[in-house]
Amino acid sequence: MASVAQQPASPGPGGPGGSAQARRALPGWRAIGARVITLREGSIIVIALVTAIYFSANTSTFLTGENFETLLPYFAPFAILAAGEVFVMILGEIDLSIAGMYLFAPIIFYKLNTSVGLPLVPSVIVALIVCMAVGAINGIFVAVLGLSSFVVTLGMLFAFEGLSLIISKGTPVATPGGQPPLGTFGKVFGGGTYSELIWAVAIVVILQVALTFTRWGLYTVAIGSNKLGAAEAGVRVNLVMIRNFMLCALTAGLVGIFEAVRSATVQPNPAGPNEILLLAIAAAVVGGTLLTGGSGTVVGALIGALFLGILKDGLILQGVQATYLLFYTGLAVIVAMTANVFVGRVRRGQTGGG
Amino acid sequence: MAADPARSPEPERTPPPEEAVPPASAPDDVLRVEHIAKRFGPVTALRDVNLHLKKGEVLGLLGDNGAGKSTLIKIISGFQKQDSGRIFLNGQPYEPKSVDDARAKGVDTVYQDLALIDELSVYHNLFLRRERTLRPLPLLNNREMKREARRALDEIGINIPRIDVSVARLSGGQRQAIAVARTVNSASDIILLDEPLAAMGAKEGAQILDLVARLKEEGRVSIVMILHNYVQVFQACDRVSMIQDGAIVLDKPTAETSVEELTEIVVNEYRRAREAAHASEASVESPPAPA
Numbered sequence: 001m002a003s004v005a006q007q008p009a010s011p012g013p014g015g016p017g018g019s020a021q022a023r024r025a026l027p028g029w030r031a032i033g034a035r036v037i038t039l040r041e042g043s044i045i046v047i048a049l050v051t052a053i054y055f056s057a058n059t060s061t062f063l064t065g066e067n068f069e070t071l072l073p074y075f076a077p078f079a080i081l082a083a084g085e086v087f088v089m090i091l092g093e094i095d096l097s098i099a100g101m102y103l104f105a106p107i108i109f110y111k112l113n114t115s116v117g118l119p120l121v122p123s124v125i126v127a128l129i130v131c132m133a134v135g136a137i138n139g140i141f142v143a144v145l146g147l148s149s150f151v152v153t154l155g156m157l158f159a160f161e162g163l164s165l166i167i168s169k170g171t172p173v174a175t176p177g178g179q180p181p182l183g184t185f186g187k188v189f190g191g192g193t194y195s196e197l198i199w200a201v202a203i204v205v206i207l208q209v210a211l212t213f214t215r216w217g218l219y220t221v222a223i224g225s226n227k228l229g230a231a232e233a234g235v236r237v238n239l240v241m242i243r244n245f246m247l248c249a250l251t252a253g254l255v256g257i258f259e260a261v262r263s264a265t266v267q268p269n270p271a272g273p274n275e276i277l278l279l280a281i282a283a284a285v286v287g288g289t290l291l292t293g294g295s296g297t298v299v300g301a302l303i304g305a306l307f308l309g310i311l312k313d314g315l316i317l318q319g320v321q322a323t324y325l326l327f328y329t330g331l332a333v334i335v336a337m338t339a340n341v342f343v344g345r346v347r348r349g350q351t352g353g354g
Numbered sequence: 355m356a357a358d359p360a361r362s363p364e365p366e367r368t369p370p371p372e373e374a375v376p377p378a379s380a381p382d383d384v385l386r387v388e389h390i391a392k393r394f395g396p397v398t399a400l401r402d403v404n405l406h407l408k409k410g411e412v413l414g415l416l417g418d419n420g421a422g423k424s425t426l427i428k429i430i431s432g433f434q435k436q437d438s439g440r441i442f443l444n445g446q447p448y449e450p451k452s453v454d455d456a457r458a459k460g461v462d463t464v465y466q467d468l469a470l471i472d473e474l475s476v477y478h479n480l481f482l483r484r485e486r487t488l489r490p491l492p493l494l495n496n497r498e499m500k501r502e503a504r505r506a507l508d509e510i511g512i513n514i515p516r517i518d519v520s521v522a523r524l525s526g527g528q529r530q531a532i533a534v535a536r537t538v539n540s541a542s543d544i545i546l547l548d549e550p551l552a553a554m555g556a557k558e559g560a561q562i563l564d565l566v567a568r569l570k571e572e573g574r575v576s577i578v579m580i581l582h583n584y585v586q587v588f589q590a591c592d593r594v595s596m597i598q599d600g601a602i603v604l605d606k607p608t609a610e611t612s613v614e615e616l617t618e619i620v621v622n623e624y625r626r627a628r629e630a631a632h633a634s635e636a637s638v639e640s641p642p643a644p645a
Contacts, residue, residue, distance in 0.1 A: 213493045215485050218478060225473035232433060232469035234454040234483040294473045 040288045041300040043343035047336050048307040055314030062317055069193055073262065075309030076196035077255045081280035082287065082301035083200075083207050084251030087244040089284055090211075090224045092293025093142055093149035095245060098252035099277035100160030101131045103270060105253030106175065106260035107164050113176040120177045120185045128253050134160065135249025139242030157277075161270040168268035178261035190258030199258065200302065203251065208298040220244060224293030282329075283308055286336040307336065383442070384409045384576050385430070385461075385544055390439035391600075392425055399425040401600035403439070407544065410573040412566060414591035414608070415580045416616065421597045423580045427548050430578070431463035432456030443544075454483065460543035464533045464550060472522035476514055477503035479521050480536050506539045507532075510565050527558030534562055538569065545569075547579040551586060563590050584613045598623050 036042045055062040081098055088095045105127045112123035134156065141152040177185040182192070190196055211217035219240045222230040231237045256273075260266045287304030289296030311332050315325055387405035391398075400422045407413050417423045428434045430441065432450030441448045443459060450456035453463070470479050477496075478485075480503045486495040503517050512531045514524070521529055530550060537545050547566075551559040563586065569575050570592075581587050587594050588608050596604040596619060604611070604619055 209493070213496075215487070215492070215494065218474065218482075218485065218494065221473050222471040222482065225471045226469070229465075229469035229471055230482075232453060232463075232465050233471075234452065234457060236454075 040295070040297050041303055043339045044287050044300055044303045044307060044336060047339055048303050048310060051307060051310050051314065055310065055317065059314065059317045062314055067313065067317070071309055071313045072193070072197050074312050075283075075305040076200040077259055078276070078280050078283045078305035078308065079200040079302040080196075080203050080251050080255045080258075081276065082283040082305055083204050083298045084248035085280055085284050086287075086289050086296045086298050086301050087207070087211070087220060088149070088248045089281075089289050089291060090220050090293055090296040091241055091244055092224045092227075093241070093245075094281070094291070095135075095138065095149065095153045095248045095252075096277060097134065097138060097153040097156035097160060098248060098280065099270070099273035100157045100164070101134060101249045101252035102256035102259070102273045102276060103164040103268065104134075104160045105131050105256040106266045107168050107268065109257055109260070110173055110176060110266045111167065123176075124189065124257055127257065128250055131249040131253030132246040135246035136242055138249065139238075139245035142245065143238040143241035161273070164268045164270070168266070170268055172268065173266050175260045175264050175266050178264045180264075186261055190261040196258055196262070199254075204298050204302045207247075211296075211298055216240065216243070221294060221296075224295070226294075279308060279329075280305075282333050286333055286340070288340055304336075308332070382408050384444055385448075385578075386442040386445075387426075387430065388440045388442070390426065390429060390436045390441070392422075392429060392434070392436050398600055400429075400436070403597065403600070404602055405578075405595060405605075407576050407578060409576055410570065411593060412570050412577045412579060412591045414587040414594040415578055415597065416582075416584070416587065416594060417597035418620065422600045423597055424548055426597070427463060427465075427546050427578070427580065430456075431461060431546055433463075457483070457540065457542065461546065462537045462540045462542035462544070463546040463548065464530075464537045465548050470521050470529055470533055473520055475520055476517040476524070476532055479532055480506065480517075480539060482536070484540065507535055510535055510538055510568070512561065512565075525558075527554040527561075530554055531558065531562065534565065538565065538575075543575060545575050545577045547577065549580050549582065551581065551583065559586070566590050584616050587616075588613065596620075 036045060039045070052062075061067055081102070085095060085098065108127040108130050109123045112118045112126055113120060116123075118126065138149070138153055138156055141147045142149045177183065177189070178191055179186075186192075188195060190199075211220065219230065219235045222233070222235055223237050223240055227237060283305035284296070284301045285291060285304070286307060287297060287300030287302070289301060308329065311329060312325060315328055316322075320328070383406045385405070385407040387403060390400050390403040392400040403422070403426055405413075405415075405426070415423050415426070425434065429436045432453045432455055443461070448459065448461075450459060450461070456462075469482075471482065474482070477499045481499045486498045486502070487493060488495045500517060507514055507517070512528075512535055514528055514532065521532060524532070530552070534547065534550055537547075550562050550566075554562065566577060566579065567590065569577065579591065581591075591608050593607045594604070594611060594616070595602050596616065598619070603623070604616070
């Protein structure tokens, strides 16, 4: 991107050329600021930084290694969930069934391991394949049959939360491989202190690369931006949409298993996952992904999740009562979104000709 | 939808109906369309369309709104399938299964609704479905695409100051130019342009017509172009076909016809339709039968 701006101005001094000159004239630190703000993730980076600095200044415990470990489970699972959700949201769709997958995957994993007698890792793999199959069904309903993704995945959410209750008979059970002392399996799949963080960073990097630098990502954006146009250009719209719903279900199932291992319990209670679902969507939108589709960023979703995690952690450290947490989170989401929209306008005004 | 004759093993060629212009098939036709019909529920978009295109020829397709021009283009480009009738490409039966398939066979299209993706950059739009990758990695080779996009745009004389901005930032004419450039860039044999001059200023329209003229000089590609403006037809096309009411009513080299003749056909058709409507209104006293 940068290299093109430095090319000798081509004939026709249009709007874009003029703004490029203006940007070059900025002094150093302002230029950096301008560059950050032109990133899609710009505003959430700034907001997350400001929040972190605020809590560092106002509490003595925020900037400690110990607190970082506390912070991890507040954001790593959301980052993974949001990363998958971003791929669906860029299409202009939404997947609410991730909470169902989050609940359902560990129960399948548990049953396969204890009742069927499959080893741990194959049980995880089969459970995730089941999730992807559900994702494929979501995708077929939305892409091929043309149903609203909100309605389809809402139905799937209820159905799979219900199915989880039926299969588990509503009773929490001990997660196989998640009991102390943790073996390699437990440490890798969510039990280790940094396990979820490493997974989150790896998944976010891979999916961001897929989004920006592969045909799949390009077509995802194309479909979200102009579905008919993408189809006319020869993009296989249904295939891409189904694939993205499968990805989203996969990440949700994976996080469900991580959390079951980390907490050592397979919980069939849907209340927790429903809140997690909404926080994951909040992380994605706060991170700069449009609900209307056509634009989104996986890295932004990670930072969005980090922001929500920092906020929760910092408020707890400040001694804010637990009953106030949700209220503050709600305000923060609105403030962050307002900043996103505002910065987005500045960005378009700055780099665009029209 | 009855059995598709295009699929049945070599059906006898049905004689053309009286009212239609018979297909003037010649050995050097790169594209020949025979008796294409297409219905959308109760609406007949194409009744019986015959069309032919010689190598290096520019054919102007005229017709009022709703006459079926765009439907015809969409069938040839593989986006929709005809109910009956056959298409031949270089003398071979041609049944595109998809837009990709048609493109692989050398038929590429610029659509009226501009299949551009607002959120993608100019060069990504130019290379949509033909992306260059860093083989064997599945990653996009953006540098090469940018370079080639710049070269292709320069070559065809379209001035786009920056190719890494999203096309949403461009004017209507620039967008159209990119849509045309995308197709020209694709090394196809037959290019279908669905109203390439819509949403364009006079200067931008002239650029596109110049581009078409340059392609014609090269003689490599054959072009079917939907146009509204008769003057532009005479500027750019070798031959003109006019669709009315789902069938071709005129097929002549531009040198042998005139704006007056084309206008007269349209006006006559309009009068006839109006008289017919009046006549049926006057004669029918009983409640109208359901369509």
